[in-house]
Amino acid sequence: MQTEQASAEKARAQSLDEEAYKHRIRLKVRNNVSLPPGIQGNPKAEFEVTQLPTGDVLDVRLLRSSGNPALDAAVERAIRKSSPLPKPAQPELFKRVLNLSYRPQDD
Amino acid sequence: MLGIVLKLRRFGLVAISALALLQASAHAQLTIEITGAGTNRIPVAIADFGGEASAARVITSVVRGDLERSGLFKMIDPGAAVMTEASAPVYEEWKSRGADALAAGSIGESTDGRREARFRLYDVTKQSVLGGSAFVTSKPMLRAAGHRIADMIYEKLTGEPGIFSTRVAYVIKAGAARYELHISDADGQNAQVALISKEPIISPSWSPEGGRLAYVSFENKKPVVYVHSLASGKRIVVANFKGSNSAPAWSPDGRKLAVVLSKDGGSQIFTVNADGSGVQRLTTANAINTEPNFSPDGQFVYFTSDRGGSPQIYRIAAGGGDAQRVSFEGSYNVTPRLSPDGKSMAFISRRDGSFRLSIMDLASRQVQILTDSHKDESPTFSPNGRMILIATEVGGRGVLSAVSIDGRIKQRLSIAAGDVREPAWGPLNK
Amino acid sequence: MKQLLIPAALALVMAACSSTPESSDAAAGAPVESRGGGSSVTTVTTGGVETGRLPAVLTDPKSILSRRSVYFDYDSYEVKAEYKDLVTAHAKFLTENRQFKVLIQGNTDERGSREYNLALGQKRADAIRKMLALLGAREEQLESVSLGEEKPKNEGHGEAAWAENRRGDMLYNGEF
Numbered sequence: 155m156q157t158e159q160a161s162a163e164k165a166r167a168q169s170l171d172e173e174a175y176k177h178r179i180r181l182k183v184r185n186n187v188s189l190p191p192g193i194q195g196n197p198k199a200e201f202e203v204t205q206l207p208t209g210d211v212l213d214v215r216l217l218r219s220s221g222n223p224a225l226d227a228a229v230e231r232a233i234r235k236s237s238p239l240p241k242p243a244q245p246e247l248f249k250r251v252l253n254l255s256y257r258p259q260d261d
Numbered sequence: 262m263l264g265i266v267l268k269l270r271r272f273g274l275v276a277i278s279a280l281a282l283l284q285a286s287a288h289a290q291l292t293i294e295i296t297g298a299g300t301n302r303i304p305v306a307i308a309d310f311g312g313e314a315s316a317a318r319v320i321t322s323v324v325r326g327d328l329e330r331s332g333l334f335k336m337i338d339p340g341a342a343v344m345t346e347a348s349a350p351v352y353e354e355w356k357s358r359g360a361d362a363l364a365a366g367s368i369g370e371s372t373d374g375r376r377e378a379r380f381r382l383y384d385v386t387k388q389s390v391l392g393g394s395a396f397v398t399s400k401p402m403l404r405a406a407g408h409r410i411a412d413m414i415y416e417k418l419t420g421e422p423g424i425f426s427t428r429v430a431y432v433i434k435a436g437a438a439r440y441e442l443h444i445s446d447a448d449g450q451n452a453q454v455a456l457i458s459k460e461p462i463i464s465p466s467w468s469p470e471g472g473r474l475a476y477v478s479f480e481n482k483k484p485v486v487y488v489h490s491l492a493s494g495k496r497i498v499v500a501n502f503k504g505s506n507s508a509p510a511w512s513p514d515g516r517k518l519a520v521v522l523s524k525d526g527g528s529q530i531f532t533v534n535a536d537g538s539g540v541q542r543l544t545t546a547n548a549i550n551t552e553p554n555f556s557p558d559g560q561f562v563y564f565t566s567d568r569g570g571s572p573q574i575y576r577i578a579a580g581g582g583d584a585q586r587v588s589f590e591g592s593y594n595v596t597p598r599l600s601p602d603g604k605s606m607a608f609i610s611r612r613d614g615s616f617r618l619s620i621m622d623l624a625s626r627q628v629q630i631l632t633d634s635h636k637d638e639s640p641t642f643s644p645n646g647r648m649i650l651i652a653t654e655v656g657g658r659g660v661l662s663a664v665s666i667d668g669r670i671k672q673r674l675s676i677a678a679g680d681v682r683e684p685a686w687g688p689l690n691k
Numbered sequence: 692m693k694q695l696l697i698p699a700a701l702a703l704v705m706a707a708c709s710s711t712p713e714s715s716d717a718a719a720g721a722p723v724e725s726r727g728g729g730s731s732v733t734t735v736t737t738g739g740v741e742t743g744r745l746p747a748v749l750t751d752p753k754s755i756l757s758r759r760s761v762y763f764d765y766d767s768y769e770v771k772a773e774y775k776d777l778v779t780a781h782a783k784f785l786t787e788n789r790q791f792k793v794l795i796q797g798n799t800d801e802r803g804s805r806e807y808n809l810a811l812g813q814k815r816a817d818a819i820r821k822m823l824a825l826l827g828a829r830e831e832q833l834e835s836v837s838l839g840e841e842k843p844k845n846e847g848h849g850e851a852a853w854a855e856n857r858r859g860d861m862l863y864n865g866e867f
Contacts, residue, residue, distance in 0.1 A: 180295045187295075188303040188361065190419045191333060191647055191665075224420020228303075231361055234386035256295045444732050453732035460737070461841035463805050480737040482794065482867040483836035484809065494733030505813050505837045508806045521810070523835070526817065528810035549810040565807055572807055595804040609804060616803065638804055657848075683805070 171243045178240035179252070186232035189258055190224035196259045199226050201233060203252040207245075209238030217253075229256045301669075303418055306337040306360040310380075311345035312368035316403055320368060320378055323407025327425040327448065328414060332670030339363075346381035352388045360385050364414055371397050378406040382414055391417045404451060422645045426690040429641075429650065430455070430465045430474055431661060434680040442476065444491060447643075447686070449661075449674040455491055465685040466509050466518075468535075474685070475499065475509035475518055486520050488535060499537045510553045510562075511535075512579070519543065519553035519562055530564055532579075543581055555579065556599050563587065563597040563606065574608055588621070590628055596639065600646045605666070607640040607649045618651050620666060631668040641686045650674070652682040743865035748784070755780045761819055763857045768814040770822050778819060781861055782826030785833075793828070794862045795819045795835040798842060800853035805839055812837030819859045 197220035204213040214233050219226050233254065242248050307325050310317035328334040337360040344350065345367040355363050366380025381393035394413055398406040405426065412423030424447055433441045438459045445452035456462060460479035467474055472491060477484045484507045486500040500506035504523035508530075511518055517532050522540075530544040530553045544550035548568035555562055556576075563576045566584070574588040574597045588594035593611035600606070603623075610619040610628070615635040621628045636654040643650065648663045648670075655673075659680040663672045674681075749756050761774045770778060785791055797816030799808040816835035823833055845852035 176293045179293050183293075184295050189301055190421075192419075192421055222420065224418075227420070231384065231386045235356075235361065252293060254293050254295065454734045455732050456735050456737065458737040461838075463809075463839075463841065478737065479838065479841060482796070482862070483834075484838075489735070491732045494735045496735065503834055505809060507809050507837075521806070523813050523817070523837070528813050549807070549814070551810045552804065552806045565804070572803075593803065595807050611803075 168244065168247065172247050175240070175242040175247055179236075179254075182236045182240055183229075183232050183254070183256075186235040187256070188228055188232070190222070190228050193222060193225060193258055196257050197221050197225065198255055198257045199229050200253070200255045201229065203233055203239075203254050204250060205237075205239055205252065207241075207248060207250075209241050211237035211239065220256075225258070302333060302335040303361055304335045304337050304359050305362040305364070305414070305418065306339045306355060306358065308339045308342060308344045308363065308365040310366050310368060310378075311343065316368045316376065316400070319403045320366070320407045320410070323404050323448075324364070324411045324414070327408060327411035327423075330448065330672055331415065332665060332672070333415075333419060346379045346393060350383050350385075352383075352385055355383075355385045362391065362414070362418055364410070366410065371395075373397075375399065376403075378403075378410065380410050380413075382417055404446065408446065408448075421647065422689055424643045424645050424647070424686075424689070427644055428471070428687040428690075429661075429674075430467065430683075430685045430687065431652075431681055432462050432465065432683040434461075434659070434682070436679075442474070442489075444474075444687075455489060455494075463683055464508055465683055466511055467685055467687045468511050469513060469515040469688055471688045471690070475511065477507045477509065486518070488518075497537065499535065500531075500533055500540075502540075508551050508553060510555055512555050513557055513559045519555065521551045521553065530562065530577075543577060543579075544584070546584065552596050554597050554599055557601055557603040563599060565595045565597065574606070587623075588628075589626075594619075598640045598642060598649075600642050600666070601644055602646055607642060609637055609640065618649060618664060620649070629668065631664050631666075632662075632671075634662075639683050639685075641684050643686050644689045650684045650686050652684055745863055745865050749863055756784055759861045761815075761859045761861075762854065763815055763859070765853075765857065767857075768811070768818050770818050778822050779826055782823045782828050785823065785829075786827035789829070789832065792832050792834070792864045793823070794864075794867045795823075795833065796842075796860045796862065797835065797837040797839075798844070798856055798858045798860070799840050800856045801840045801843065801848070802853070803840075805841070809837045809839035809841075812839045815857070815859045819861070 199220035200218040202215045202217050203211060205211050211234055214230050216226055310321045325336055329336050337358050344365045346365055348365060350363055363383045363385055364380055369377050371377035376398050377395050378398055379395040382391040384391045396406040396409050408425040411425040415423030427447045428444050429447055430444050433443055435441055440458045440462045441454050442456040442462050443452045444455050458478060458480050463477045465474050465476040473488055475486060475488045478487055484505045485498060486506045486509045487496050488499050489496045499518060500520045500522060502522050502524040506520060506522055508521040509518045517534055519530055519532050521528050522531050528549050528551050529542060530550050531540050531542050533540045546568045548566055550564055550566045552565040553562045560579055561576045562579055563574060565572050566575050571592045572595050573586060574594050575584040575586050577584040591610050591612060594608055596609045598607045606621045606623055608619055609616050616637050618631045618637045618640055619628055620631055634653045637651045639652045641650045648665055650661060650663045652659055653662050659682045661674040661681050661684050663674060748754050751757055755777060758777055761770055795816040797812030799812045816837055820833045820835035824830060843856045845855040
């Protein structure tokens, strides 16, 4: 029982840390986005980002275009500009490959 | 009942296992969703152009001025670094200055001994070349070369065509009996006079290919519609019927004009060939019908009519038929102008006694008022659809103002002389 | 990522190295000749209109026919009763002098769209033309046109100025 509780707590803490990690990446990239003019609707662009343990961005790959090449380019620019990306509080939360999606507006 | 519970349970199981799968894959790769944006201006550095100093200064200042005035770019101080299109940029240095993009270039001699402006645009974050070009130019055309370079940078970084090499037409009232039709670059510089008259000139409208202007001149003590070829100065009378002739609007193919004639009584919209032949009546309602404007696909003519009691915007099929009302909010909506993509309409709406530039999304009929001024008139879209140029009044004087379609960017066009009115933005310079 | 080779000889044409289609557009880097004559503009000056002499009865300040203006109320396009005598006198002159023609110019105040005001001025001019025709003038003697807000008699911006500009004027041939 004891160990089970401890691991549940650890999982909870880990998921909180993971949320914080995602939040910091989200914030950094978001602040580096310069939206191109004339975006229609709220199109989504998806990227795969490969990073080093230092957070340095190695590669940015467009998985799914938003349909607006200028928007795709602006987001890619923002991701590269955010290098190095924030590091997680717990090193085991680090992921070499991130799946990053972007939309111009909250719903 | 039992059946439903069972089904639900089974569905629940399936849902859980699907979720588990999703979580598993989510753990393998961290998925982060981002919405919103930080600063909306793209930080860009334009290094001082190299080569002959005085010419280089003109080009550099035109490129910087164009990009800065568009409101979409933040100019990053390039420092004293001497760099041309031939230098290899030190990306780390430009990144630390905060630039996302960098342009560098020079003025030199072309192979045939003329001047040549060359430049190269770099993506600092990707550390790659975005594009570059060379323009052969003469000294008086240095500004034009600068506009071309700014257009290319704008298009590479925003994905839509730049409009810095386009031209605008407008009318200046230079005295009690002096009216001038001017053509200038989109930044208000390099103005040339197309027409001087003792009587008013209104409603200039560019032909789609950009070589001709249709307008209304009162030089014969009554409104008459002319088509004026700018390079030659040759003018032809397109409509001079008994009564008033006004409000010319080109069809997108440049073959026809919609005009307003009072020859049959009242003000009715007709179409006429660009040489003045083939007059055909379009509207029939016994009311004012004026300010026609073709939709970019040529299918519809939008216009102003008081058929419902107050001036409102309607549209009619270009071949005739029943008109449909387009504007509903407010008691005075006039001067419809369709955006180049045909999706929205700029117009002037009277709100609390003030005439304000407004824009309607035609699919949703949503209206947004874009200014807080009092006397906006004559809206005209930039050919990339990003800005709307209007005539308005500041301190009792007529000025031109460009407003972005989201209302965020407003710029005054720098035209010093007299009372400026009746702007018309020309097509893209191809 | 596709690598585009840039020949050294083509130093002035710079292509991009990227996988996105827009920047691999090498044609965008081709030299472009600046347009020379295409953007030049030739200045034209319009000719004026010759004005001739009119008979004294039309210009003598003591003659009712020297008065040519009909004023309208705000948002109104009807000839008011006080101008009935004036319009009747001009109709009589035109009936007795068939060689004369009249150009009726409608005007509005400055508020609102120029072209819409042109249409409103046309309604004022048409109202005067219809009354002249009703009182005996022939249609071929009459032309009603609009100057909209373009030729204000009073350049001011208050109600007093606007009232002066809501107007129809009658011009005889020789005056236009």
